Amino acid sequence: SPLRAREMTDANTAAAVKKPNVVILATGGTIAGAGADAANSATYTAAKVPVDKLLAAVPQVSTIANVRGEQVFQIASESFTDAQLVQLAKRVSALLKQDDVDGVVVTHGTDTLEETSFFLDLVVKSDKPIVVVGSMRPGTAISADGALNLLDAVTVAASKEAIGKGVTVTMNDTIQSGRDVNKRTNVVPSAFYSQWGPLGMVIEGKTYFVRSLAKRHNTTSEFDIDTIDSLPLVGIVYGSGTMIPGVYDAEVQAGAKAIVNAGTGNGSVPGYLVDKLKDIRSKGTIVIRSSRVPDGLVLRNAEQPDDTYDWVVAHDLNPAKAKILAAVALTKTQDTKELQRIFWEY
Numbered sequence: 001s002p003l004r005a006r007e008m009t010d011a012n013t014a015a016a017v018k019k020p021n022v023v024i025l026a027t028g029g030t031i032a033g034a035g036a037d038a039a040n041s042a043t044y045t046a047a048k049v050p051v052d053k054l055l056a057a058v059p060q061v062s063t064i065a066n067v068r069g070e071q072v073f074q075i076a077s078e079s080f081t082d083a084q085l086v087q088l089a090k091r092v093s094a095l096l097k098q099d100d101v102d103g104v105v106v107t108h109g110t111d112t113l114e115e116t117s118f119f120l121d122l123v124v125k126s127d128k129p130i131v132v133v134g135s136m137r138p139g140t141a142i143s144a145d146g147a148l149n150l151l152d153a154v155t156v157a158a159s160k161e162a163i164g165k166g167v168t169v170t171m172n173d174t175i176q177s178g179r180d181v182n183k184r185t186n187v188v189p190s191a192f193y194s195q196w197g198p199l200g201m202v203i204e205g206k207t208y209f210v211r212s213l214a215k216r217h218n219t220t221s222e223f224d225i226d227t228i229d230s231l232p233l234v235g236i237v238y239g240s241g242t243m244i245p246g247v248y249d250a251e252v253q254a255g256a257k258a259i260v261n262a263g264t265g266n267g268s269v270p271g272y273l274v275d276k277l278k279d280i281r282s283k284g285t286i287v288i289r290s291s292r293v294p295d296g297l298v299l300r301n302a303e304q305p306d307d308t309y310d311w312v313v314a315h316d317l318n319p320a321k322a323k324i325l326a327a328v329a330l331t332k333t334q335d336t337k338e339l340q341r342i343f344w345e346y
């Protein structure tokens, strides 16, 4: 009937007018950096530009979503601590519980973006999109990448397609999984890479998802930031030739509850260190074998008898990611079988 047709047109118009609400949580980084000259792509100061100015530089976001900004921190991401991770995640969780928030974008330095994106993926119990974004060049540089990365982040955060996909990272036109993406070069915009490939791309205000994350995350995670107030200390020891055994003791004495061994090759442990790692394990510290090799999988009982020594393996998680998962898991359990299960499921 003409009346029904009219009602449907009104409904469509209302839907078109009602844009999603996206909150930008700004934490600093190079995306908020400024250099002295447009030729300075690598020499600049990070964490200078406030969130309102970041948004003003990308007026196109307002065609996609109703956007508002909050300045959570103003730091370079190498200065992030566990306390700040917890504070940020609690804010993301609180915002996403609000009916008037459809998605959250976190602007972040690229150095530890892979830690924060995985942490949020593990502990924020929401299916709404969470996008973590940074830039490799400051906004003052020729060919600055931050404005497009931010526009892409808002596009993904406002999209229905991103719901339930886990925390994503929009850098260099791609949509990456916050779980496994990592920074692979410190100089060019194509810095973020996952051995499993991106989840898709974002082009001119449209998302193109082609795959999804098979690991537990967000609403399917057993962890919840609303019940976590601090994280236990986890150390990383980097594998190389001629290692210094006392480093492990120093980590334990400083309070490390777990040590991620960023071993060579298959997460290998030199013969002269095996007794040291067995010893710290017998005194209670969790030993997790990861690898300094960027890709691949560290397999249980390959290279070392993990069952016999009661060690845990990190599978495809790099040492920085393994450290995050270990810290989160240790808020719930010290049991190595449980920890190994968690290292398989996330």
Ligand SMILES: NC(=O)C[C@H](N)C(=O)O
Pocket (backbone or CB within 6 Å): 028, 029, 030, 031, 046, 075, 076, 077, 078, 108, 109, 110, 111, 112, 134, 135, 136, 137
């Ligand atoms: N590109 C960057 O954002 C690097 C900077 N050091 C940071 O992580 O804050």
